[in-house]
Amino acid sequence: MKKIGLVLLYCFILCLSAYFYSAHLHDSTAEAHQRLLPVKIRTVKPGTDEKELQQLVQNANRSGDILSIAGMQHSQGGQTVYPDGIMVDMKPYNQILEVDEDAKTVTVQSGATWADIQEAVNPYGLSLKVSQSQNIFTIGGSLSVNAHGLDIRHGGLSDTVLSMRVLTADGEIRNLSPTENKELFYAVIGGYGLFGIILDATFQLTEDELYVTETQSMDFRDYPAYFKEQVKAKPEAKMHLARLSIAPESLLEEMYAITYETAPDQSKLPEHKQLKTENLVAVPKFFLGLSRINDAGKETFWKTQKTYTEGIDGKLVSRNNVMRSDSEFMEYDNSRKTEVLQEYFVPVDEFESYIPELKAVLEAHPDFNLLNVTVRYVGQNDNAVLSYAKEDMFSLVLLINQGTDPESVADTREIVQEMIDVTLAHRGSYYLPYFGYPTKAQMQKAYPRTNEFFQLKDRYDPDHRFKNLFYEEYRP
Amino acid sequence: MNYKRFIYYQGTIGMASSMIFPFYILLIKNVGNSYAQFGWSYGLFALTAALCYPLIGKYADRVGDKTLLGVYSWGMAVLLLCFPLATEVYHVYILQVLMGVLGAVQKNSEKTVLARFVTKELAGTQIGRYHVWTSIAAAIAVIATGYLVDFLTIATIFYIASLVYAWSGMQLMKLKEVEAEI
Ligand SMILES: Cc1cc2nc3c(=O)[nH]c(=O)nc-3n(C[C@H](O)[C@H](O)[C@H](O)COP(=O)(O)OP(=O)(O)OC[C@H]3O[C@@H](n4cnc5c(N)ncnc54)[C@H](O)[C@@H]3O)c2cc1C
Numbered sequence: 001m002k003k004i005g006l007v008l009l010y011c012f013i014l015c016l017s018a019y020f021y022s023a024h025l026h027d028s029t030a031e032a033h034q035r036l037l038p039v040k041i042r043t044v045k046p047g048t049d050e051k052e053l054q055q056l057v058q059n060a061n062r063s064g065d066i067l068s069i070a071g072m073q074h075s076q077g078g079q080t081v082y083p084d085g086i087m088v089d090m091k092p093y094n095q096i097l098e099v100d101e102d103a104k105t106v107t108v109q110s111g112a113t114w115a116d117i118q119e120a121v122n123p124y125g126l127s128l129k130v131s132q133s134q135n136i137f138t139i140g141g142s143l144s145v146n147a148h149g150l151d152i153r154h155g156g157l158s159d160t161v162l163s164m165r166v167l168t169a170d171g172e173i174r175n176l177s178p179t180e181n182k183e184l185f186y187a188v189i190g191g192y193g194l195f196g197i198i199l200d201a202t203f204q205l206t207e208d209e210l211y212v213t214e215t216q217s218m219d220f221r222d223y224p225a226y227f228k229e230q231v232k233a234k235p236e237a238k239m240h241l242a243r244l245s246i247a248p249e250s251l252l253e254e255m256y257a258i259t260y261e262t263a264p265d266q267s268k269l270p271e272h273k274q275l276k277t278e279n280l281v282a283v284p285k286f287f288l289g290l291s292r293i294n295d296a297g298k299e300t301f302w303k304t305q306k307t308y309t310e311g312i313d314g315k316l317v318s319r320n321n322v323m324r325s326d327s328e329f330m331e332y333d334n335s336r337k338t339e340v341l342q343e344y345f346v347p348v349d350e351f352e353s354y355i356p357e358l359k360a361v362l363e364a365h366p367d368f369n370l371l372n373v374t375v376r377y378v379g380q381n382d383n384a385v386l387s388y389a390k391e392d393m394f395s396l397v398l399l400i401n402q403g404t405d406p407e408s409v410a411d412t413r414e415i416v417q418e419m420i421d422v423t424l425a426h427r428g429s430y431y432l433p434y435f436g437y438p439t440k441a442q443m444q445k446a447y448p449r450t451n452e453f454f455q456l457k458d459r460y461d462p463d464h465r466f467k468n469l470f471y472e473e474y475r476p
Numbered sequence: 477m478n479y480k481r482f483i484y485y486q487g488t489i490g491m492a493s494s495m496i497f498p499f500y501i502l503l504i505k506n507v508g509n510s511y512a513q514f515g516w517s518y519g520l521f522a523l524t525a526a527l528c529y530p531l532i533g534k535y536a537d538r539v540g541d542k543t544l545l546g547v548y549s550w551g552m553a554v555l556l557l558c559f560p561l562a563t564e565v566y567h568v569y570i571l572q573v574l575m576g577v578l579g580a581v582q583k584n585s586e587k588t589v590l591a592r593f594v595t596k597e598l599a600g601t602q603i604g605r606y607h608v609w610t611s612i613a614a615a616i617a618v619i620a621t622g623y624l625v626d627f628l629t630i631a632t633i634f635y636i637a638s639l640v641y642a643w644s645g646m647q648l649m650k651l652k653e654v655e656a657e658i
Contacts, residue, residue, distance in 0.1 A: 003649050010553055010642050014635075017557035021631055282628055 022277075041068070042084050047093040047111060050173070053197060058171040060086065060465055068468045069193035071111065071141030075433040076340055078469025079144075079192050085467065088197060090140050096120040097200060104205040105162060110140030110198040117203075118320050122275055127208040127319045129154035133241070133376075135324040140198045145433045146190030146384045148395070149376070150239040150260070150322060152232065154206065156381035156389065158189045164201035169461040173199065187456045190384035192432065194457050194466050208319050210269040211238060211260035215313040217306060220244060220255050224351045227257075227377065227394075236262040239322055242375040243309075244355070244396070247302035248295045252359040252373070254302075256309050260322050272318045291371050292401050301371075339371070339401050342416060343431035345378065345393040350426040357422045358396075365415050372399040385453045388429045388446070395431070413437045420446070436473045443474050451476065479593050481651060483606055485644055486586065487613035489549065492640035494614040495621045496556065499633055513565055517572045524576030525583070532584045541592070542648060544585045549645030551578045556638035560631035 042065075047053050060067050069088050070080035081087060093111035100106070101124045106117055114135035117128060132142065132149045143164070147157050154160060163177035166188055174196075176185040188195045214237075218226055223242065231237045242257040287304050290297035346354045362368060374397045378389040398419075402412045416437040420430050429446035430438060444450050454476055457464075536544055555574055562568050594602045621633060 003646075006550065006649075007642075007646065010550070013554055013557055014638070017561060018635070021560045282632060285628060 041081050041087045044070075044087045044089050047088055047090045047197070049093075050167075050199060053088070053093075053167055053199070054171055054173070056086075056088065057167060057169065057197070057465065061169070061171065061463070066467045067465055069140065069144075069197055069466065071138030071144075072113065072136060073141075074137060075141065075145065075470075077432070077434055077436040077473070079433060081469060082467045082472075083469075090138060090197070093199075094138075099124060099126070101126070104207075105202055106205055107200060107202040108139055109200045110143075111138050113138050114142070115324065118275060118324060121205060122208065122273065122320050125208045125273075126205040128323060129160040129204060129206050130157045131323055133323070133325050133374075139201055140193075143189050143198055143201060144191055144193050145431075146386070146388075148378045148389075150241055152240050152377050152379070153238055155379060156383060156387075158186065158381070158383040160204050161189065162202040162204055164188070165199045166196045167199055168196035169463065169465040183456070184460060186383050187385050187453065187460070190386040190432075192386075192470050193468060194471055195460050196466065206319075208269070208273065209238070210263040210266050210272055211317055211319060211322060212263040213312050213315045213317060214259045214261055215256060215309045216259075217254065217256040217309075220253055220355050221352055223255055223257070223375075224348055224394075227348070231257075231259050232377075234261065238262060238319070240377055243305065244373040244375060245302050246291070246370050246373060247299040249299060250302070251362065252355050254306075255375070256306055258309060258312070260317065260319075263316060268316060269318060272316050272321070275324065276321050288371065292369065298371075337401060337403050339399060340412075341434050342398040342400060342419070342437075343395055343434065344398075344419065344423040344428055345388050345395045345430065346423060346426050346428040347391045347393055348377075350428070351394050354422070354426045354428070357426075358419060361415065361418045361422060365411075368412070368415050369401040370398060371401055373397065385449050385456065386432065386447050387449075388431060390429065391427070393428070417442065432470070436470065440474055450474070481647075482589055482593070483609050485545070485647060486606070486610045488640060488644040488647070489552075489582070490610045490614040491617035492552070492637045492644065494617045495633060495637045495640070496559075498618055499621060499625055499630065500559075517565075517568050520569055521572045521576040521579065524573045525580040528577050528580040529584060532580055536584055536588050541585045541589045542651060544581050545589075546645055546648050548578050548582045548585065549641050549648060551581070553638045553641035553645060556634045556641065559634045 045056055057067065059065075066082045066085035067088055068080055068082040068085050069090060071090055073080050090111035093109045094113070094116060095109045096112060096116060097107040097109065098105075099120055104126055106121055106126075108117055108120075114128060114131045114137060117139075118135060121127065130147075130149060130151050131137075132147045137147070142157065143161065161177075163175060163180070164185070165173055166176055166184070167173050168184075174181055174184065176182075176188060178185060184195060188198060216226065216230070227240070227242075231240050237259050239260040240257065242255050244252050245254040247254075287301045291301035344358075362370060376395050376397075378393050378395055380392050381387060381389045400412065402408050417439060420438050420442050423430060424442065424445050430442070432443075432447075438446075447453070457471075457475075532544070551574075555571065555578065558567075558571060562571060590603060590606065624636075625633060
């Protein structure tokens, strides 16, 4: 009797613990495990209210301190830190200020995450137009990198911002919008925290919808036509992504695509509307773990991904839920290795000739540990000064497992630079939030308005109050 | 409890504890980050253990080894369920203090059981053999867990270790008192 009681009590505590742990997991701000750039900053100042932030900038102007701005710090190239500087942590500055149901807008403080917005607008049946595939990022961090995601219908993130308020280096708060202080508006979007602190922003929203999942596997050569005819030309297709194989047998040959199309029958939306929380992370984490070890692991990972994708064909899912995909399983703890991302953009019409050349670079470096390649679409958009979508592009996100010792870093640098050269040769560009492997010349080529960007920086922040390692690396 | 069973039991809990101890540092790393904090957290563990030994020693003779080992197994099983929830350095400190108490219970009981079992003339051989098996179990656990951490979250490791402890606690309850067999 006593025995059963004890076992039951234990089971009860076990469930309790698991419950609280998973609850905590979902609102935790787990940091990216990025150990390539250990930087000693002097202090971290939490952003709590507007007056204090203003005071902080004014004090820094007096004392000559350098300020760097941080959201969730998922950027990987030191965009949020400066040696011996003061890091302004915007995470606590995260209130949802207003949801306007009729105008379909939301106004939020910049430390809020997409997840916070989703929770606030989902009850009204509203949804974001553009965000990253995951919802763990802050508004400030996302605007500052000019993020993009799965949506193929609403243009760039900058098109969805109606206005924002920015605390500039002179300690003043300015209203920015596509019509007011336009120049600064398009420098702050994709401005990597170099023009001031974004305080809050108002976004145009759209309606939450029920989507049906369409999946298809194919050879990479067929993908551009598939995308144009079966996705882009189909008005009901709203969101899209694809994956290229990383398994040695089918490396960058096989692909599968996932498209979310407006479901013909929207009456089931209420059943699917509830925001989902992260599923069991152990399963994908296990397969990703296999994939890290060796080629056989990669084959298994790819096969599992494909089977899983076939399994979701026809499934119904709400727009809001598509925009909160899992990322927890990517977390990786290893003292000598880390995982980094790279992202390349190539014009849709170059894709077919580009992929074999990219593959040649990878095959020339058999030790390069590539774990995932996701393909998405970004429509032409050159609003932002640092705009990567010079034409209609496919973007390729590469997840790379690498050592943290100087030699491994140098090896990865060499391969990344080669891959970027190939990308640039196809009129492509690359994404800036990641580790500073690319050269200055590569940045100039990928971003023709680089010089203008740094000139604007000098004009709006002549004392260089806001700096970070990205700035140090790439300024003229 | 016979001697073989005891070795088996120690092997099991040895596995569970070596699953968490070396990797436990990964958890602290997420929670705290200075060497001083590591120092404190292990220091507190050792210090509480030291303070507890006299008390535990006295109890050991009164309540019996089996009961104390049961307290240890079930105590650890429950305590490990709290680790995944630790988010502040002081949480880790509190857990370390409790681990210190339980650690002392285990160390003391391990020795008293051995003392009650081994025959003086063969003490060397017997204790040697005891260490071989418990060390092998521990080694296997550490190596296997090293791989597991790559696949699973740290929290999962704590849950698995907790289940192993609970299982060891259940095994104990099936056994008769040590005294009965001496
Ligand atoms: C696993 C993973 C997946 C990703 N997926 C995508 C994706 O699908 N699409 C995509 O576009 N990107 C993606 N990214 C990149 C990501 O969008 C950027 O790294 C983004 O900046 C992260 O947001 P954050 O809150 O962590 O910003 P941080 O890394 O904290 O900051 C990024 C930049 O923004 C500045 N900043 C932050 N807050 C403010 C503020 N309030 N005012 C002014 N400047 C500020 C910082 O100074 C810094 O320069 C991904 C990154 C990771 C690690």
